[in-house]
Amino acid sequence: MDGSFRRLPPVLRSHELLDKAFSRASRAGRGKKDVRKAQESMILTAGNILADNLRNIVVRFPNFDELHPFHRELVDLSIGVDRIKKSLGRVYGASKQIRKISREGIASLRDARDPVSIRKMVFGRMASMVEEIEDALEILLSARELLRKMIVIEDLPSIIVAGYPNVGKSSLVSRMSSAKPEIASYPFTTKEISIGHFWKDGMKYQIFDLPGILDRDESEMNEIERRALAALKHLEGVILFIVDPTESCGFSLEEQMRLYEKLKQRFPRIVLAYSKRDIMRFGEPSFSSLTGEGIEELRNTLVSMLKEEASKKKSGNGSSVQKGQSGMSSFS
Ligand SMILES: Nc1nc2c(ncn2[C@@H]2O[C@H](COP(=O)(O)OP(=O)(O)OP(=O)(O)O)[C@@H](O)[C@H]2O)c(=O)[nH]1
Ligand SMILES: [Mg+2]
Known part of the structure; x- marks a missing residue:
C-alpha cells in the first residue's frame, strides 16, 4: 500500500x-x-x-x-x-x-x-x-x-531524528542525507515528517527528520508534536536524540535532558548527541552541522548500531530495532 x-x-x-x-x-x-x-x-x-x-x-x-x-x-x-x-x-x-x-x-x-x-x-x-x-x-x-x-517508508535501516524544537535536527538531516528540509531559527519550523537517504558501504539508509517535541503530557501536545510522537511510536529504527547544549534553541539543557530520560524509558534504542559544537563543546558524541565536525563519526556510530541490530535480527536472537509500544504513557 x-x-x-x-x-x-x-x-x-x-x-x-x-x-x-x-x-x-x-x-x-x-x-x-x-x-x-x-x-x-x-x-x-x-x-x-x-x-x-x-x-x-x-x-x-x-x-x-x-x-x-x-x-x-x-x-x-x-x-x-x-x-x-x-x-x-x-x-x-x-x-x-x-x-x-x-x-x-x-x-x-x-x-x-x-x-x-x-x-x-x-x-x-x-x-x-x-x-x-x-x-x-x-x-x-x-x-x-x-x-x-505522505512519505514513502521503505524497508531499510532507519534513523529517526528527534529532540526539542530548534536544536538543529533538520540541519543535521540535511548534512547527512539527500533531504533538503527547511531550516530556520524558530521552533516548529518542521511541521511534517520528512525523509532523506544516504549510502554507506554499499548499503542504503533512511533518516527521518521529525518536528520538535516538548517535555509535556501527550494531552497537552500540539498537532505538530503529536506527529513526531507518532513517528517514534510506529517507525522502526534507532532514535537519534539531539540536545542543544548552547540553549540557543530557546530551551534549557535541563528540560531537554528530562525529555531524553523519559523517551529512553519507553524507547531503549536511543542515542543522544550534542549539536552546535562550533559554539560549545559540552559532551560526546557531538557535532556541528555548520562546520561538519563530528558528523562522519556520528554516522559511523549509527551505522554500526543498525548493522548490529540487523545481524541480531538475522540470527534470530535479540529484539529487532526498536518499535514503540502502543499506548503512550504520560510524559510528565
Ligand atoms: N551555530 C550553529 N547553528 C546551528 C547548527 N545547527 C543548526 N543551527 C541553527 O539552529 C537553528 C535551528 O536549526 P534547525 O535545523 O531548523 O532545527 P530543528 O531542530 O530542525 O528545528 P524545528 O524544525 O523547529 O524543530 C537554525 O537557525 C540553524 O541555523 C550548528 O551546528 N551550529
Ligand atoms: Mg526541523
Missing part, C-alpha cells in the same frame, strides 16, 4: 460532479429525435456518471485497516479515521441511491405524458442526493490530498 497513494483517483466536489454529469447528459440527449428517448438517455447518462464516480472513490480508497500504523495515525490526527470511514459509507450509499433514482425515473418515463418534466424531477433528486454528501466529499478530498503527500 505504501507509495501507491499518488494514484488515488480524483475526488470531485459536489458541484463539479453535477456539472460533469448534467453536461454529458445533455449532450447524450441532443442526439435523439424522439423526446422520450432523449430524456431516457439523459437520465441514464447522468445516473451512470454520478453513481460510477462516487462508487469509484470508495472502492479505490485505501483500506484504513491495512495502512501502515504510522500513516494511519497521521491521518487520524489531521482528519480522523472514523470521519473518513463514515464519509466513505455515505458516498457509497449515495451511489446506490442514484442508481435507484435513475431506474425509477426510466420506469416512470414509460407512460409519462410529459417526459421532460419527469427528467427534470429526476435530475433534481439526483442533485439533492449529491449535495447532501457535499461535506463527505470535502472530507475525502482532504484525505486524498493528505495521503498523496
